[in-house]
Amino acid sequence: MPLIQVSMFAGRTAEQKRAFAQALTEAAVRTIGATPDSVDIIFTDVERGDWATAGRLWSDPPPAPVPRPEP
Numbered sequence: 767m768p769l770i771q772v773s774m775f776a777g778r779t780a781e782q783k784r785a786f787a788q789a790l791t792e793a794a795v796r797t798i799g800a801t802p803d804s805v806d807i808i809f810t811d812v813e814r815g816d817w818a819t820a821g822r823l824w825s826d827p828p829p830a831p832v833p834r835p836e837p
Contacts, residue, residue: 772790
């Protein structure tokens with residue numbers, strides 16, 4: 767019944783995805799009364815260059831720290 771779509775940065779192992787899928791399935795069973803067989807999960811791996819936050823691509827280098835004025 768529930769379809770859970772997970773988008774995350776590429777690089778997770780199959781073992782990590784398997785453990786996460788198990789945890790999500792258990793949460794769906796516990797919280798919404800789903801049966802394990804009814805829970806579908808789709809993982810979408812996203813490259814850092816295809817994801818942006820606050821107008822900045824995650825593949826960009828981090829911004830330089832702003833110097834603090836001396837007291």
